[in-house]
Amino acid sequence: MPIHHHQDKPLIVPHAVDAAALTLRGVNFAYPDGHQALKNISLEIAQGEKVALVGPNGAGKSTLLLQLNGVFQGEGEIQVMGLPVLEKNLPLIRAYVGMVFQNPDDQLFSPTVFEDVAFGPLHMGLASAEVRARAAEALQQVGMEAYSERxxxxxxxxxxxxIAIATVLSMHPDILVFDEPTGGLDPRSRRSLIELLDAMEITMLVSTHDMRLVQELFPRMVIMDGGQIVADGSAQELLADQAFLHSHGLEQP
Ligand SMILES: Nc1ncnc2c1ncn2[C@@H]1O[C@H](COP(=O)(O)OP(=O)(O)OP(=O)(O)O)[C@@H](O)[C@H]1O
Ligand SMILES: [Mg+2]
Structure with missing residues (x-):
């Protein structure tokens, strides 16, 4: 059973035992300008599952991911480890869900790299030696240990x-939600990220345009287009269906 330490008081979360990692039922969301970005989204992801989220630009992938830790809230039901995504549950939900935003500038706000990566563990109330150890480990996992003071x-x-990925890894989340993690990465960094994700046995929902990444890492694939889920199933089978992929602006790896 996961235990989250918050200011030295361990908080035990009974919901987590049998619940799905992520549950969305009939989720609709419109931006303030009226644009309907999510239409009746239902999705269930079991603990430990690795799921890719693909679709053309503007499909609604980022909008969907941002519902999962309460950045945006639409209509319908969303649960994380059995906890409804409601204001009162957000501190716990944000401890469960490690979210990497599409744009790293939305994630990095401290003066130094080290402070950015240490921020999460520090605010979980961990002791300073543990904070330093976690930050160092996360920087090493993304090959950026030499950048600590940059x-x-x-x-x-x-x-x-x-670094944005490291800020999330340092929190040891139960669920990784990554929005285009390989965007902007050079081939070697992309390869080491794939190896890292492959080795991590935790729940992942990863939005990507990198179909080779999907093929290598994800048994299950969800395709979005126009704010809707248009397919959800075996990545291998969906990637084999060239006509269907093309009809949603996608290509085979
Ligand atoms: N703040 C906003 N206000 C109004 N509309 C928005 C806003 N942010 C996004 N949208 C619209 O919502 C739709 C979904 O956007 P979203 O960013 O979720 O797409 P995406 O699938 O992540 O695309 P990409 O592959 O380019 O990252 C798009 O049509 C977009 O123009
Ligand atoms: Mg996006």
């Missing part, structure tokens, strides 16, 4: 992306 703001896009 200024996050001045890094290249790919470097920022890797």
């Amino acid at each position: 200024l996050s703001y001045h890094l290249s896009l790919g470097e920022k992306k890797r």
Whole structure:
């Protein structure tokens, strides 16, 4: 049973035992300008499942992911480890869900790389030695240990992306929600990220345009188009259906 330490008081979460990692039922969401970005989305992801979320630009992938930790809230039902995504549950939900945003500039706000990566563990109330150990480990996992004292703001896009990933890994989340994690990464960084994700036995929902990444890493694939889920099934089978992929602006790997 996962235990989250919050200011030295361990918080035990009974919901987590049998619940699905992520559940969405009949989720609709419109942006303030009236654009309907999610239409009747239903999706269930079991604990430990690795799921790719694909679809053309504007399909609604980022909008969907941002519902999962309450950045945006639409109509319908969303649960994380059995906990409804409601204001009162957000601290726990944000401890469960490690979210990497599409744009790393939305994620990095501390003066130094180290402070960005240490921020999550620090605010979980962990002791400072543990905070340092977690930050060092996460930086090593993304190959950025030499960047600890650099200024996050001045890094290249790919470097920022890797630091953004480290800010989430340092929190040891139960569920990884990544929005285009390989965007901007060079081939070697992309390869090491794939190996890292492959080795992690936790729940993942990853939005990507990288169909080779889907093929290598994800048994299950959800395809979105126009705010709707148009397919949800075996990645191998869906990737074999060239005509269907083309009809949604996608290509085979
Ligand atoms: N703040 C906003 N206000 C109004 N409409 C928005 C806003 N953000 C996104 N949208 C619209 O919502 C739709 C879904 O956008 P979203 O960013 O979720 O797409 P996406 O599938 O993540 O695309 P991409 O592959 O380009 O990242 C798009 O039509 C977009 O124009
Ligand atoms: Mg997006």
